[in-house]
Amino acid sequence: MTDTAPLKEEAYRPPRSQWWDVWDQFSTHRGALIGTIVFLTIVFAVLIGPYLWTIEPTFIDIRARNQSPSFAHPLGTDQLGRDMLARMMAGGKVSIAVGFTAMLLSLLLGTLIGVLAGYFRRLDGPLMRLTDLFLALPLLPLLLVMVMLFRETLSARFGPETGVFILIVVAIGITSWMQTARIVRGDVLALKEREFVLAARSIGTPSRRMITRHVLPNVLSPVMVSATLGIANAIITESALSFLGLGFPPDFPTWGRLLFDAVDYLQQYPERVLWPGLAISFTVLSVNYMGDGLRDALDPRIRGR
Amino acid sequence: MFDTRTGRKLVEVRNLKMHFPIYAGLLRRRVGEVKAVDDVSFDIYEGETLGLVGESGCGKSTCGRAVLRLYDITSGSIWINGDEIGEADFHSLRRLRPTMQMVFQDPQASLNPRMTVARIISEPLDEHTRLSRAEKNERVFDLMDAVGLNRDFANRYPHEFSGGQRQRIGIARALALNPKFIVCDEPIAALDVSIQAQVVNLLEELQAKLGLTYLFISHDLSMVRHIADRVAVMYLGKVVELAPRDALYATPKHPYTEALLSAVPEPDPTIETRKKHILLKGDVPSPANPPEGCNFCTRCPKVMDICRKVEPPTFEVAPGHQVACHLYSETTHETAGETAAAEAHKSIQQGE
Numbered sequence: 001m002t003d004t005a006p007l008k009e010e011a012y013r014p015p016r017s018q019w020w021d022v023w024d025q026f027s028t029h030r031g032a033l034i035g036t037i038v039f040l041t042i043v044f045a046v047l048i049g050p051y052l053w054t055i056e057p058t059f060i061d062i063r064a065r066n067q068s069p070s071f072a073h074p075l076g077t078d079q080l081g082r083d084m085l086a087r088m089m090a091g092g093k094v095s096i097a098v099g100f101t102a103m104l105l106s107l108l109l110g111t112l113i114g115v116l117a118g119y120f121r122r123l124d125g126p127l128m129r130l131t132d133l134f135l136a137l138p139l140l141p142l143l144l145v146m147v148m149l150f151r152e153t154l155s156a157r158f159g160p161e162t163g164v165f166i167l168i169v170v171a172i173g174i175t176s177w178m179q180t181a182r183i184v185r186g187d188v189l190a191l192k193e194r195e196f197v198l199a200a201r202s203i204g205t206p207s208r209r210m211i212t213r214h215v216l217p218n219v220l221s222p223v224m225v226s227a228t229l230g231i232a233n234a235i236i237t238e239s240a241l242s243f244l245g246l247g248f249p250p251d252f253p254t255w256g257r258l259l260f261d262a263v264d265y266l267q268q269y270p271e272r273v274l275w276p277g278l279a280i281s282f283t284v285l286s287v288n289y290m291g292d293g294l295r296d297a298l299d300p301r302i303r304g305r
Numbered sequence: 306m307f308d309t310r311t312g313r314k315l316v317e318v319r320n321l322k323m324h325f326p327i328y329a330g331l332l333r334r335r336v337g338e339v340k341a342v343d344d345v346s347f348d349i350y351e352g353e354t355l356g357l358v359g360e361s362g363c364g365k366s367t368c369g370r371a372v373l374r375l376y377d378i379t380s381g382s383i384w385i386n387g388d389e390i391g392e393a394d395f396h397s398l399r400r401l402r403p404t405m406q407m408v409f410q411d412p413q414a415s416l417n418p419r420m421t422v423a424r425i426i427s428e429p430l431d432e433h434t435r436l437s438r439a440e441k442n443e444r445v446f447d448l449m450d451a452v453g454l455n456r457d458f459a460n461r462y463p464h465e466f467s468g469g470q471r472q473r474i475g476i477a478r479a480l481a482l483n484p485k486f487i488v489c490d491e492p493i494a495a496l497d498v499s500i501q502a503q504v505v506n507l508l509e510e511l512q513a514k515l516g517l518t519y520l521f522i523s524h525d526l527s528m529v530r531h532i533a534d535r536v537a538v539m540y541l542g543k544v545v546e547l548a549p550r551d552a553l554y555a556t557p558k559h560p561y562t563e564a565l566l567s568a569v570p571e572p573d574p575t576i577e578t579r580k581k582h583i584l585l586k587g588d589v590p591s592p593a594n595p596p597e598g599c600n601f602c603t604r605c606p607k608v609m610d611i612c613r614k615v616e617p618p619t620f621e622v623a624p625g626h627q628v629a630c631h632l633y634s635e636t637t638h639e640t641a642g643e644t645a646a647a648e649a650h651k652s653i654q655q656g657e
Contacts, residue, residue, distance in 0.1 A: 195415035201375055203429045203432050204402035205432055217419040220419075300419060
């Protein structure tokens with residue numbers, strides 16, 4: 001602890017942005033750093049890789065099917081002779097995009113509904129009953145109906161790939177926000193009774209700034225946790241949908257699709273299950289570690305420990 | 306002593322009622338209400354400190370919060386600095402907020418754990434002023450100087466401070482907008498005894514320097530004696546006695562005040578052993594279901610028949626000394642003077 005007089009110029013230093021403290025703490029969290037590096041590596045490989053490895057993921061070379069890893073095909077080829085590395089990179093782009101967007105959507109919905117329900121007493125009943133309703137809905141039939149109803153319209157409007165992407169992201173997003181909403185509502189209810197909220201009210205802070213300044217920063221930890229878990233969930237749900245034939249077209253690679261295609265050849269070519277499985281696991285794990293580090297870094301009480 | 310007759314009334318509270326509804330049953334029907342503050346009236350003069358004392362759960366804090374309109378009051382009127390705020394809507398209230406501020410009981414809970422000290426203190430400035438960033442920082446540093454916090458603490462978080470320092474942060478926040486009136490809601494109750502004196506002295510210093518007016522809520526009678534100019538005693542949602550400090554401590558009129566004061570320990574053991582303690586029997590009745598007549602009739606050592614039937618009005622037994630008790634009723638409306646009341650009081654004491 002530095003004391004008083006001799007540090008004249010330091011004593012006058014202006015209040016520093018909180019984000020520097022957050023970065024300081026985040027960079028001391030070893031798991032978070034490794035997670036970030038792994039995640040960035042995967043993202044770069046998926047984004048830049050196709051420019052370096054120029055084989056088309058849908059190019060069928062029937063004579064080279066079912067090959068083991070070699071220099072020509074580092075990850076081998078599938079039953080139609082398509083290059084696995086190219087398919088992994090193309091699939092990763094879709095899977096990560098779906099995972100992130102769906103997570104963001106469900107997080108946004110969940111936090112919004114949770115905060116509104118917790119903060120405004122009048123909205124609590126209706127919004128929480130809505131949450132219960134969504135929790136009680138059987139997921140797969142609902143998704144089936146959604147795909148049935150909207151697939152054609154969306155495909156016609158945005159093209160088959162973007163259309164299905166929007167459909168899947170929305171489907172996953174609006175069926176997975178309920179847990180977040182419940183957790184956030186509980187936390188907001190407790191926070192609302194804390195004295196610092198009363199103090200802010202005695203200053204005359206209006207509700208919207210009360211929420212953004214006092215409520216949201218304090219519910220960040222549970223939101224962060226559900227976010228990291230949400231990515232994993234979204235990637236896996238997407239693969240389940242693809243498997244059921246409800247997702248992307250069969251020749252369109254995603255990690256989930258690759259995984260399920262490879263399951264048929266599990267006995268003969270186990271490495272084909274391994275690649276997408278490993279990719280999904282590493283992505284989810286690295287995101288979890290990043291979320292962990294971020295949550296710690298955002299909490300000033302844990303910071304500096 | 307502070308002369309209440311010459312000062313200007315800064316705060317006028319008339320018939321303030323704060324009732325919290327109780328809902329029960331399957332249909333959540335309203336089955337009753339907790340009368341946390343029931344028909345309270347008092348004035349606070351500019352520059353004085355009004356102490357508000359009473360035991361736990363008697364409605365002190367609710368009263369303080371209701372005066373600042375942190376609750377929607379059930380009925381009554383509140384005038385602060387010439388503005389009626391009892392009925393004011395959010396926007397006109399927001400405009401009036403800078404004149405009235407509050408220091409909270411628990412300094413840990415009243416500071417947002419995710420904001421730095423600088424942000425906490427500048428929050429009122431963000432809300433009500435259009436200062437530039439540099440001016441805000443300057444103001445924050447000035448406030449930190451005023452409450453005796455090192456400027457270097459500006460980037461720290463509340464959990465890194467001791468209780469006394471946190472309370473200083475709370476006081477700095479309350480001072481940020483140059484208020485006239487501050488409600489101190491048990492500002493020292495959560496602090497160590499050694500720190501209590503520091504904080505109380507700081508409050509007194511600031512009052513002298515900035516001409517502040519305090520409503521000082523506390524259950525610590527000796528601390529109230531130290532800081533307050535006038536003292537109001539609350540029991541079960543009502544003000545039972547309101548008097549200048551010296552008069553209240555020297556000649557308490559209401560039996561409840563007597564009991565409360567007799568419970569204050571005396572530092573001198575010889576006096577302490579000789580002192581007669583008035584022990585109140587029983588418990589405070591529920592504010593959801595107060596007794597008929599006088600609220601204190603279930604525990605009063607001098608209870609009379611009338612107390613169980615009629616609610617006592619407020620009598621002025623001496624200039625500025627008001628008491629709500631039937632003991633003073635026969636004499637006061639004949640000779641509305643100090644002597645008669647004092648005699649009545651004496652005769653009752655001898656009669657025991």
